[in-house]
Amino acid sequence: MYRRQFVGAGLAAWLAGQGMSARALAGVYAGLQAVDADVQALTLDQREQIIPRSVAQGLADSLRGRLLLPGKAGYDTARQVLNPAIDKHPALIVQPSGASDVQSAVQFAAANNLVIAVKCGGHSFSGKSTCDGGLLIDLSSYRNVQVDATRKLAYVTGGSLLGAMDHECMARGLVTTAGTVSHTGVGGLATGGGFGRVARRFGLALDNIRAVDVVSADGQLHHASAEHNRELYWGVRGGGGNYGVVTHFAFGLHPMQRQVIGGSRIYPLDRARQLLTLYAEHSMRAPRELYLDCSVGYPPGGGPGFASLDLCYSGQAAGFEAAMRPFEALGEPLRDSVASVDYVGLQRSTDLSDPRAMVSYVKDGFVEGITPALIDSILDGLQGNPDRFTQCYFQHAGGAIGDVDPTATAFSQRYASHDLMVILAWPPQADAEAHTAYIRSYWATLEPHTRGYYSVVAEDKAGTAAIRANFEGNFQRMVALKDRYDPRNHFRLNANIKPSAPS
Ligand SMILES: Cc1cc2nc3c(=O)[nH]c(=O)nc-3n(C[C@H](O)[C@H](O)[C@H](O)COP(=O)(O)OP(=O)(O)OC[C@H]3O[C@@H](n4cnc5c(N)ncnc54)[C@H](O)[C@@H]3O)c2cc1C
Structure with a gap:
């Protein structure tokens, strides 16, 4: 005790001799960060406010992780x-080292009337994981996956990416549903839905959640599972992120097994109608081990148009041949990469080498079967442009996803056979x-064929009416949950469920 004080005092004297302030001294000694100016921010109702330097310093001092402010190192990357x-330019960015830093950040936002943005993988197409003038909790500093093979559970921190989860689980011969691009965040995908190559066998990512820890808008940490906090x-x-930070x-x-059959078959666009017609029939009948996107x-x-199938099959080989036989009517594909492949490698096979190289814009809606009229609309309106990538895409749903009652979780669209997207x-x-x-x-011609939408993709469908209709009987x-866990709507950057009486 005396020795620590003496060493501290001696160090203080030495640093003071070097011209360093007490605050800088504390920063050097304990790894804390000095806030050197007031912080300009926006209130929940978008009015300008100044957060005094001393108040922001209080947040910095409470963290084990980092507080990043405009103009400081790391801020522009983190936003x-x-x-x-x-x-967008958040007023403050917290990169937490753990749940208690998330609690400090949320408490700070509540006390200072700030919108809270939460970023995991940052894949929100419309940028829901950042904000102007609010507080961004950048969970990229909080990534960890641990597998308990005996209990068949993966413990995953809220900032983790899908690739780490697939990698750690498959190393033990285990899997849970994840999306098809490995740099997508677990946080956004698993709270919103989670379609993927094994979802027809094992359900959505969210169907596999056994428990969560959530920091609600008052900064409290709640454990929620089938036994505790069942409503949360x-x-x-x-x-999604409506109720707090997971x-x-x-x-x-x-x-x-690690080896699955996977890859893609690419055909010329003049076979698109035949492909879509075969797909409409045979994707509906496919075994659950077969995931088939079109x-x-x-x-x-300006290259020629394409029609393609992307697949993953994780059952017995004979079942695959039977399920794919009808597609032989299409003749030889231009390119065929379907082979026995490593599942984790397949999960990485459509990753973007430079994820920020292109601006993307997506329209999305669920369908209950693919009708001839929908196929007509898809082909009538499809137009290429040499200046962009153009794709109309069906992500395969059904199977185990549809076994779950629509009221068993907040995700209500169990009827979907496919998620239709234009990208x-x-x-x-x-x-x-x-x-x-x-x-x-183009979407105006396709949307009438859809029912509901995937809320983490069609984020531009804002407004209570669209969201109410989409969540159907669960709304x-x-x-009621929003009223309890976020009554002032700090967590509004999502498919927002407005509390009954927002501030
Ligand atoms: C290239 C690409 C491929 C995709 N492929 C698939 C796919 O195969 N299957 C599929 O189902 N979806 C897919 N999606 C959609 C994807 O699931 C959503 O965009 C999802 O929101 C991304 O999660 P994220 O953590 O990366 O996003 P972020 O942008 O970080 O967050 C998105 C939303 O989730 C909230 N959020 C994030 N983390 C947490 C947390 N820990 N606690 C609470 N809220 C949180 C954020 O606040 C925000 O509202 C894809 C998207 C892209 C861009």
Whole structure:
């Protein structure tokens, strides 16, 4: 004790001799960070406010992780999300080292009337994981996956990416549902839904959540599972980030072999109608071990259009041949990469080498089967443009996803056979107007064939009416939960469930 004080005092005297302040001294000694100016921020209702330097310093001092402020090292990297068209400036960014830092950050935001943005993988197409003038909790500093193979559980921190989860689980011969691009965040995907290559066998990612730890808007940490805080456990599975920051997930795991059949078959666009027609029939009948996506579109650069199948099959080989036989009517593909592959490698096979190279814009809606009229609309409106990537895409749903009652979790669209998306992507420097006008007019012809939408993708469908309709019979229960865990709507950057009486 005396020795620590003496060493501290001696160090203080030495640093003072070097011209360093007491605050800087504390920073050097304990790894704390000095806030050197007041912070400009926006209130919840978007009015300008100044947070005094001493108040912001209080936040910095409470953290083991980092507080990043505008103009300081690390701030501009931390505020970035996947979509390079999003350019927002949070007033403060906290990179937590653990759940208690998340609690400090949330308490600070509540006390200072700030919107809270939460970033995990940053894959929100519309940039819901950052904000102007509020507090960003950047969970990229909080990534860890641990597998308990005996209990078949993966313990995953709230900032983790899918690739780490797949990698650690499969090393023990286990798997849980994840999306198809490995740099997507667990936080956004698993709280909103979670379609992927094994979802038809094992359910959505959110169906595999066994427990969560959540920091609600008052800064309290809640453990929620089938036994504890059951209502919160219900709402977190489909309610996105509406109820707080998930700091930990426990996912149930399933034994699965490492080698699966996977890859893609690419056909010329003139076979698109035949492919879509076969897909409409046979994807509906596919065994649960078969995940089969279908796309039509045009590459950037003016190349010829394509029609393609992307697949993953994790059952017995004979079942695969039977399920795919009808597609032999299409003849030889232009390119065929379907082979026995490592599941974790397949999960990485569509990763973007430079995820921020292109601006992307997506329209999305669920379908209950693919009708001839929908196929007509898809093909009638599909237009390539050499300045962009153009794709109309069906992500395969059904199977185990549909076994779950629509009221068993907040995710209500159990009826979906497929998620239909139109995806455009163009370089950041290009003029977006022509592309956004095209996707809106194209989607206007496709949307009437859809029912509901995937809330973490179709984030531009804002407003209570659209969100109420989408969550169907679950909506009122979600509002009641919002009233309890975020009554002032600090967590509004999501498919927002507005509390009954927002401030
Ligand atoms: C290239 C690409 C591929 C995709 N592939 C699939 C796919 O195969 N299957 C599929 O189902 N979806 C897919 N998606 C959609 C994806 O699931 C959503 O965009 C999801 O929100 C991304 O999660 P994230 O953590 O990366 O996003 P972020 O942008 O970090 O967050 C998105 C939302 O989730 C909230 N959030 C994030 N982490 C937490 C947390 N720990 N606690 C509480 N709230 C949190 C954020 O506040 C924000 O509202 C894909 C998206 C992209 C861009």
